[in-house]
Amino acid sequence: MASHRKPRQRPLSGGTVRKAATLALAGAATATAFEGSSAAEPRLTPDQVKERVDRLYEEAEAASEQYNGAKEKADRAQRSLDELRDRTARTTDRLNTARNALGSLASSQYRSGALGPAMQLVLSDDPQEYLDRAALLDRAGDRSAADLATVRSRLDEVGRLRAEAAGRLADLRAQQAELARHKRTVEGKLEDARRLLNRLTAEERARYEAMDPDSGPAPAPRGPAPAARNRTPSAHPAPPADGSRAARAVSFAHGAIGKPYVWGSTGPGSFDCSGLTQAAWRSAGVSLPRTTYTQINAGRRVARSQLAPGDLVFFYSGITHVGLYIGNGQMIHAPRTGSTVRIAPIDSMPWAGATRPS
Known part of the structure; x- marks a missing residue:
């Protein structure tokens, strides 16, 4: 007669339990993902995108100027380290030369000093020649003492230079770390802006x-200027022709119109904002610092009502943007990533101040 008892169920093994738990977690994660996709961030309007992107570009430019300052410091630290290494190598060469000379003299004295002075005089075929040679050896002894002092001095100098080089290397590495940090910040801001713009439809x-x-591309440098907020357009002024340094700087900036903005660039094929003003005034024989926040102190401050072509005009509370004034309330500047060098009204951004290089 067949048994009607229920078959005995085998307990789950440890591996089976783990597998079941994994599948349950995966299912929960999938459900959460679907729930999250249904609650995605609402689509931004073009106005909202512009507001966010403008803020990101402003923050990126501030970080870019910090990058420029850090790069200048890192380049200076690298040059200083290279010069110090050259000095160390030259001093080491002089040390080795002094060591070789001292070694040669010591070997010569050792070979000639096998017998005492009295015995050398007795055995000498020419006593006068011996006496002359003995006097020469005395002088050589004085020279060997001086050579020994030179070797000691060179050793001390090489040790000091090597210790200083180690300090310069540590400074260079710190500057390079700061440079990399600012670079990551700039690239992160620009990537965020790109993602926002990619969410827009073509329209x-x-x-x-x-x-x-x-x-987009720069507007043509002739004809009416782009309208500023609450401002009547005016004609683009021609570059001054008086041959002054300011005129040469303005002429250079006019020649750069249409070249792309690339952060960290100082030309000749591309520029960032402070790279453009630095290059323009360099063409006129005037050396400006690299960053916006140092350029504003490179010259005489001028009031907005007293602006003249060639003056540097600065914007935003952090002094993060600069252009070159060309007259009629307009400037030439390199705006931001994705744009080109162009003419724009100076009242299109928050005013911070102006400087006249000299």
Whole structure:
């Protein structure tokens, strides 16, 4: 007669339990992902995208100027280290030369000093020649003492230079770390801006670019200037022709119109904002610092009402943007990533001050 008892169930093994738990967690994660996708961030309007992107570009430019300052310090530290290493190598060569000379003299004295002076005089075929040679050896002894002092001095100098080089190397590495940090910040801000713009449809992107005068290629340098907020357009002024340094700087900036903005660049094929003003005044024989926040102190401050072509005009509370004034309330500047060097009204950004290089 067949048994009707229920078959005995085998307990789950440890591996089976773990597998079941993994599948349960995977299912929960999948459900959460679907729930998250249904609650995605609402689509931003072009106006909202522009507001966020403008802020990101402003923050990126501030970080870019910090990068420029850190790069200048790192380059200076590298040059200083290279010069110190050259000095150390030259001093080491002189040390080795002094050591070789001292070794040769010591070997000569050792060979000639096998017998005492009295016995050498007795055995000498020419006593007068011996006496002359003995006097020469006395002088050589004095020289060997001086050579020994030279070797000791060179050793001390090489040790000091090597210790100083180690300090310079540590300083260089710190500057390079700061440089990399600012670079990551700039690239992160620009990537965030790119992601925001990529969320726009083609129609929305066209509307955004129509609202943003700094996007796309530069406008032609002739004809009416782009309208500023609440400002009547005016004609672009021609470069001054008086041959002054300011005129040469303005002429250089006019020649750069249309070249792309590349952060960290000082020309000749591309520029960032402070790289453009530095290059323009360099063409006129005037050396400016590298960053916006140092350029504003390189010259005489001038009031907005007293601006003249060639003056440096600065914007934002952190002094993070600079342009070159060309007259009629306009400047030439390198706006931001994705744009080109162009003419723009100076009242298109928050005013911070102006400087006249000299």
